[in-house]
Amino acid sequence: MAKVTFTLNGESITVDEPLNMRFLDILRMKLGLTGSKEGCGEGECGACAVLIDGQLVNSCLLPLGSVEGRNVMTIEGYRKTKRYKILEDAFIEEGAVQCGICTPGMVMASESLLNQNPKPSEKEIRIALAGNLCRCTGYEMIFKAVKRAAKEGEGLW
Amino acid sequence: MKHVIPKTYKEALEHLSEGTYKVLAGGTDLMVKNRSWSETPARFKQDMLYIHNLDELRYVEDKGDHLAIGALTDYETLLRHEAVPKVLKDCLIEIAGPAIRKVGTLAGNIGNASPAADGVLLLYLLDAQLVIERKGARREALIDDVITGPGKTTLSNEEMIKEIRLPKSTFTKTQFLKVGGRKADAISKVAFAGAVRIEDGIVKDLRMAIGAVNVTVVRLREVEKLHTGETISAVQDSIVSIKNAYVPHIKPIDDQRSNRVYRKRVAFNMIEDFIMNMHIQD
Numbered sequence: 205m206a207k208v209t210f211t212l213n214g215e216s217i218t219v220d221e222p223l224n225m226r227f228l229d230i231l232r233m234k235l236g237l238t239g240s241k242e243g244c245g246e247g248e249c250g251a252c253a254v255l256i257d258g259q260l261v262n263s264c265l266l267p268l269g270s271v272e273g274r275n276v277m278t279i280e281g282y283r284k285t286k287r288y289k290i291l292e293d294a295f296i297e298e299g300a301v302q303c304g305i306c307t308p309g310m311v312m313a314s315e316s317l318l319n320q321n322p323k324p325s326e327k328e329i330r331i332a333l334a335g336n337l338c339r340c341t342g343y344e345m346i347f348k349a350v351k352r353a354a355k356e357g358e359g360l361w
Numbered sequence: 362m363k364h365v366i367p368k369t370y371k372e373a374l375e376h377l378s379e380g381t382y383k384v385l386a387g388g389t390d391l392m393v394k395n396r397s398w399s400e401t402p403a404r405f406k407q408d409m410l411y412i413h414n415l416d417e418l419r420y421v422e423d424k425g426d427h428l429a430i431g432a433l434t435d436y437e438t439l440l441r442h443e444a445v446p447k448v449l450k451d452c453l454i455e456i457a458g459p460a461i462r463k464v465g466t467l468a469g470n471i472g473n474a475s476p477a478a479d480g481v482l483l484l485y486l487l488d489a490q491l492v493i494e495r496k497g498a499r500r501e502a503l504i505d506d507v508i509t510g511p512g513k514t515t516l517s518n519e520e521m522i523k524e525i526r527l528p529k530s531t532f533t534k535t536q537f538l539k540v541g542g543r544k545a546d547a548i549s550k551v552a553f554a555g556a557v558r559i560e561d562g563i564v565k566d567l568r569m570a571i572g573a574v575n576v577t578v579v580r581l582r583e584v585e586k587l588h589t590g591e592t593i594s595a596v597q598d599s600i601v602s603i604k605n606a607y608v609p610h611i612k613p614i615d616d617q618r619s620n621r622v623y624r625k626r627v628a629f630n631m632i633e634d635f636i637m638n639m640h641i642q643d
Contacts, residue, residue: 206364206366208366222364222402223364223365223366223409223411224364224402224403224405224409225402225403226392226402226403229399229400229401232400233400242399245396245399246393246396247389247392247393247457247460247461250458250460253460256463259437259459259463260459260460260463261460261463261464262389262460262461262464264392265387265388265389265392265393265461265464266388266392266464267385267388267392267403267409267411269364269366269385269409269411269413270385270387270388270411270413270414270464271413272366272411272413272414273414274414313459313460316459317459331454331459332459333458334458334459334544335457335458335459335460335461336458336460
């Protein structure tokens with residue numbers, strides 16, 4: 205066990221757990237934040253993705269020891285923002301959500317993209333979402349949702 | 362087993378001097394290799410040093426004759442940095458997805474020493490020099506002299522990679538080709554990186570590196586040197602003998618990703634394609 209201090213959704217937090225615990229498990233089991241999902245557990249699917257210092261990271265491959273001093277945003281924190289609302293509306297409007305397991309990761313990946321590139325091209329959207337698997341939608345609706353969000357939320361990113 | 366987050370790089374070297382620690386940088390390989398059941402800690406087999414918080418090892422600096430890359434600099438940062446060579450970026454954008462690239466590092470790619478590592482392939486192509494340190498000592502070594510086999514390096518238990526140096530070079534054409542199971546998020550079946558500098562029809566610098574066809578990346582500097590200084594057509598007329606020179610070194614294996622027959626065929630096609638088109642700009 206070791207104490208690790210980081211910022212989680214805007215608030216400083218210290219957890220006392222083994223450093224080799226997966227950050228995904230810390231979020232889900234110790235902190236009750238179950239928005240981040242476990243799909244594959246080996247960095248293939250992106251369902252567990254969170255933002256570390258504003259950029260997308262897979263929490264299933266992140267040991268707790270890597271989070272010391274970092275700024276973490278999960279879907280639970282992100283959903284309180286205006287940007288989230290834009291993305292949520294766009295995902296609903298375009299039918300980009302079916303079973304929903306990939307959705308938190310897709311939303312975080314979209315935020316990470318738009319934060320760095322507010323007006324992404326189709327190709328840039330595809331690159332940004334390349335690490336997030338969806339078995340329902342066939343992706344087209346998700347790409348359209350990101351495009352719609354970029355347009356509707358102009359100025360927010 | 363001990364698990365430690367050092368506060369500084371100096372402190373990290375101090376812990377390493379005990380000789381029992383494994384360094385975890387991004388963790389994208391180590392966390393998969395040592396994966397346990399969900400909701401239980403990763404099953405590391407030795408003391409672990411978690412260095413992800415050492416921001417002092419995150420930098421890209423233009424040093425005039427070379428580019429200095431701090432060991433913890435991630436792929437996404439390299440992709441966005443203007444001084445990073447195009448051929449390296451062409452490779453990095455094909456590695457995994459953004460969420461892995463944000464934590465994945467070249468130094469980790471070296472430490473993991475997979476023959477199929479795309480990042481390492483480019484380090485061979487670009488003549489990367491590694492700055493390796495342990496408490497009170499420092500050495501520099503060419504990438505070829507550090508990686509010795511699958512998962513094997515000359516790094517001792519007390520050492521870690523501090524910096525990667527890429528000597529500046531000018532090329533008239535570069536190429537990175539990766540054959541994988543799908544377009545994104547895939548590990549290479551075979552990978553090829555080539556670079557050439559042609560001046561007034563003369564080949565001044567010729568480099569080819571091939572990944573996932575032997576225990577380490579294959580780069581035959583003596584073959585490259587043999588044809589340096591020749592005209593384009595002289596080099597291209599030698600394509601049969603060039604390919605023959607690679608025969609003893611292209612020895613791929615059958616595994617879950619591909620098989621030796623396919624890998625061999627593709628590797629030789631990539632060599633021929635690069636040589637025969639090296640004078641044609643993209």
